[in-house]
Amino acid sequence: MKQNSYYNSSPLREDFKKWFNSLSEYYVEKKEMKFYADGEPYFAVAGLEIPLRDFLERRELLKGIYNCVSIGGGGREEDKGLWQKKETDKTITFKYVDDLHFEPNYTEIKINKFYPKKKERDDSNYNAYRDIEEDGIKYRSWFNNGHVLRDWLDGTYTAYPNQGGTPYIFEPIKSENIEKTIKKLTKIKESKNETI
Numbered sequence: 001m002k003q004n005s006y007y008n009s010s011p012l013r014e015d016f017k018k019w020f021n022s023l024s025e026y027y028v029e030k031k032e033m034k035f036y037a038d039g040e041p042y043f044a045v046a047g048l049e050i051p052l053r054d055f056l057e058r059r060e061l062l063k064g065i066y067n068c069v070s071i072g073g074g075g076r077e078e079d080k081g082l083w084q085k086k087e088t089d090k091t092i093t094f095k096y097v098d099d100l101h102f103e104p105n106y107t108e109i110k111i112n113k114f115y116p117k118k119k120e121r122d123d124s125n126y127n128a129y130r131d132i133e134e135d136g137i138k139y140r141s142w143f144n145n146g147h148v149l150r151d152w153l154d155g156t157y158t159a160y161p162n163q164g165g166t167p168y169i170f171e172p173i174k175s176e177n178i179e180k181t182i183k184k185l186t187k188i189k190e191s192k193n194e195t196i
Helices: 010-022 052-061 175-192
Strands: 032-035 041-045 048-051 065-071 077-087 091-096 108-112 129-134 137-144 147-151 157-160 168-172
Touching: 010 052, 048 052, 052 175, 065 091, 065 175, 077 168, 077 175, 108 137, 108 147
Parallel strands: none
Antiparallel strands: 032 041, 041 048, 065 077, 065 168, 077 091, 091 108, 129 137, 137 147, 147 157, 157 168
């Protein structure tokens, strides 16, 4: 059988090794990387074969997924479920992809990265963000489409939809919640019978 050069990518194999080694709490016995006839690597452990394609499917499913909470009156945290961040050259969008009993007030927060060029700006700067430093904390603040989005430059974001006082806080999925999140996303995907 012909070898698939895609699987021979060194960085991809290294990512696969790191991911599999992160599962060491589940598999304490010796792990050995082997290869299928087409060159796809897999780990053989505890009578199971865990192929690279499983890793790629998981990585794709979790791509851009964030957990969201909002802070309501009195500082009360409310779970706003799972959201997916999609970024293009022109926009940053957070879209609700969860299946909670009650949907949040906003299911999409979209920021245009540039102001419209309909009217001339005094500073000729059409970027809709500013880099800010307050009390030694650096962040990037986007303001457009009526929304405010703060990029804390550490992987987390805070959005103020329609400039409201209720912040939506987006955090990457924590490693200890990855398996639970994958199961939840798979279930949502199957129930919606579509790609998230």
